[in-house]
Amino acid sequence: MAYSDKVLDHYDNPRNVGSYGAEEDGVGTGMVGAPACGDVMRLQIKVGADGIIEDAKFKTYGCGSAIASSSLVTEWVKGKTLDEALAIKNTEIAEELALPPVKIHCSILAEDAIKAAVADYRSKQGLDTPTETAEAA
Amino acid sequence: MNRPIYLDYAATTPVDPRVVSKMLPWLFDNFGNPASRSHAYGWAAEEVVELAREQVAALVGADPREIVWTSGATESNNLAIKGTMQFHGGRGKHVVTVRTEHKSVLDTVRELERSGCEVTLLDVKENGLLDIDAFRDALRPDTVLASVMFVNNETGVIQDIGALGAICRDKGVLFHVDAAQASGKVAFDLDSLPVDLMSLSAHKTYGPKGIGALYVCRKPRVRIDAIIHGGGHERGMRSGTLPTHQIVGMGEAYWLARENMGAENERIRMLRDRLLDGLMSLDQVFVNGDMERRVPHNLNLSFNFVEGESLLMGMKDIAVSSGSACTSASLEPSYVLRAMGRSDELAHSSIRFSIGRFTTAQEIDAVIASVSSAVRKLRELSPLWDMHSAGIDLSTVQWASH
Numbered sequence: 001m002a003y004s005d006k007v008l009d010h011y012d013n014p015r016n017v018g019s020y021g022a023e024e025d026g027v028g029t030g031m032v033g034a035p036a037c038g039d040v041m042r043l044q045i046k047v048g049a050d051g052i053i054e055d056a057k058f059k060t061y062g063c064g065s066a067i068a069s070s071s072l073v074t075e076w077v078k079g080k081t082l083d084e085a086l087a088i089k090n091t092e093i094a095e096e097l098a099l100p101p102v103k104i105h106c107s108i109l110a111e112d113a114i115k116a117a118v119a120d121y122r123s124k125q126g127l128d129t130p131t132e133t134a135e136a137a
Numbered sequence: 138m139n140r141p142i143y144l145d146y147a148a149t150t151p152v153d154p155r156v157v158s159k160m161l162p163w164l165f166d167n168f169g170n171p172a173s174r175s176h177a178y179g180w181a182a183e184e185v186v187e188l189a190r191e192q193v194a195a196l197v198g199a200d201p202r203e204i205v206w207t208s209g210a211t212e213s214n215n216l217a218i219k220g221t222m223q224f225h226g227g228r229g230k231h232v233v234t235v236r237t238e239h240k241s242v243l244d245t246v247r248e249l250e251r252s253g254c255e256v257t258l259l260d261v262k263e264n265g266l267l268d269i270d271a272f273r274d275a276l277r278p279d280t281v282l283a284s285v286m287f288v289n290n291e292t293g294v295i296q297d298i299g300a301l302g303a304i305c306r307d308k309g310v311l312f313h314v315d316a317a318q319a320s321g322k323v324a325f326d327l328d329s330l331p332v333d334l335m336s337l338s339a340h341k342t343y344g345p346k347g348i349g350a351l352y353v354c355r356k357p358r359v360r361i362d363a364i365i366h367g368g369g370h371e372r373g374m375r376s377g378t379l380p381t382h383q384i385v386g387m388g389e390a391y392w393l394a395r396e397n398m399g400a401e402n403e404r405i406r407m408l409r410d411r412l413l414d415g416l417m418s419l420d421q422v423f424v425n426g427d428m429e430r431r432v433p434h435n436l437n438l439s440f441n442f443v444e445g446e447s448l449l450m451g452m453k454d455i456a457v458s459s460g461s462a463c464t465s466a467s468l469e470p471s472y473v474l475r476a477m478g479r480s481d482e483l484a485h486s487s488i489r490f491s492i493g494r495f496t497t498a499q500e501i502d503a504v505i506a507s508v509s510s511a512v513r514k515l516r517e518l519s520p521l522w523d524m525h526s527a528g529i530d531l532s533t534v535q536w537a538s539h
Contacts, residue, residue: 017518034536036481038444042520059520063446
């Protein structure tokens with residue numbers, strides 16, 4: 001199977017692998033996907049007092065494209081405001097990684113992971129909570 | 138980079154060099170059509186075709202007159218199933234087969250359903266084997282045909298063909314067996330095994346692709362309709378010019394299998410055990426399929442909390458197959474493992490290693506090292522492994538579906 005060089009690079013050298021304690025200050029956790037579907041992404045963002053995402057970490061169970069998509073978004077969300085992070089679209093992820101059509105769902109999942117992490121952060125801060133929180137119970 | 142280590146012998150095998158050298162003279166020097174009765178080119182070709190028929194028959198304990206050449210096991214399965222249902226359509230419309238069959242059986246019976254046949258698909262037990270009583274109960278007075286594969290292509294488990302065939306004979310049901318993965322791996326003798334039709338393939342047994350055979354029992358005489366017409370070759374059951382070089386290749390491959398099967402199986406079993414021991418030292422590794430009733434060539438393992446496709450990506454130096462079909466739009470994992478009641482997670486985490494004639498112990502050791510390092514790396518990346526290590530039971534987690 002032909003993976004793009006960028007997918008291979010993220011697979012071989014995944015960026016920002018790891019976890020924060022879920023209760024750590026300023027951390028928002030988004031976990032999306034299901035083992036039965038073959039992919040689960042956990043994206044965590046650490047938000048500074050100025051509302052800027054300082055750092056992000058991920059762990060992903062899934063195919064190479066799923067790992068690359070989540071690795072990529074940890075790089076992309078850093079330095080962004082929450083609203084800027086929410087503006088990241090799956091199509092941009094798919095384009096950057098040159099994902100084939102059968103792997104588009106990986107980029108959608110990565111976009112969902114950002115949304116879930118931001119929603120979790122906001123709900124912990126007592127900010128407005130979107131209703132579509134997708135998080136493991 | 139060297140070529141990847143090949144552990145996908147269940148997909149196909151290299152053609153044994155001894156087979157290649159037997160095939161070559163039948164391409165240019167002796168190119169005659171075996172059906173040409175009027176000159177020496179044809180006679181020479183016919184002679185080797187008939188010798189190959191004897192070689193194939195010898196491996197499976199058949200009479201050479203019971204061997205019909207086809208293009209491979211897929212065609213043999215089509216011919217056996219469609220040909221039986223067409224010829225015996227007046228007796229009934231019911232076919233019994235199994236969920237874990239090869240697609241060339243499942244798609245064929247689905248096609249028959251569209252033309253009015255009724256199909257029962259049997260489940261298998263957790264170990265991949267059929268429940269003999271369930272099989273017996275599924276046969277009805279209007280059942281014409283039962284089709285069960287000898288050795289499963291994904292798990293290597295061996296069905297009890299003798300017992301199943303005896304039930305079919307008792308109930309007057311014709312019995313077809315797809316033996317593509319069994320020939321040269323399991324010793325059997327069709328002279329005593331109660332089987333009416335058996336599909337055989339060359340390229341799983343170190344012969345060339347594009348040639349196979351259908352065994353059609355003569356005692357008792359089994360009759361089927363042809364599905365390919367045009368000249369009445371192969372006693373009317375399969376028309377088309379015989380590919381002499383391919384047939385010579387299949388004959389030689391089966392002859393070599395017959396000579397070497399015992400010693401080869403023992404050597405491969407040793408390699409399989411070495412691989413299994415090496416990989417079981419990783420935590421949370423499960424064998425798919427029965428370990429006793431199984432050809433030694435196959436080891437199908439699930440590496441829990443690691444997705445199969447990413448694992449394949451992590452071992453680029455090894456050629457194997459994954460039970461995860463994440464590449465398909467449907468995201469369906471292996472239907473064979475699902476039918477065995479394996480969870481989707483474990484099915485997505487499965488890898489089929491299949492060992493063969495040219496596998497060496499050094500290769501097995503390299504594979505153990507490569508797989509172990511890929512599994513460890515991916516588990517470091519896996520949120521599921523995290524949760525498992527933290528003592529969370531993943532089955533209690535409410536997953537957000539997508």
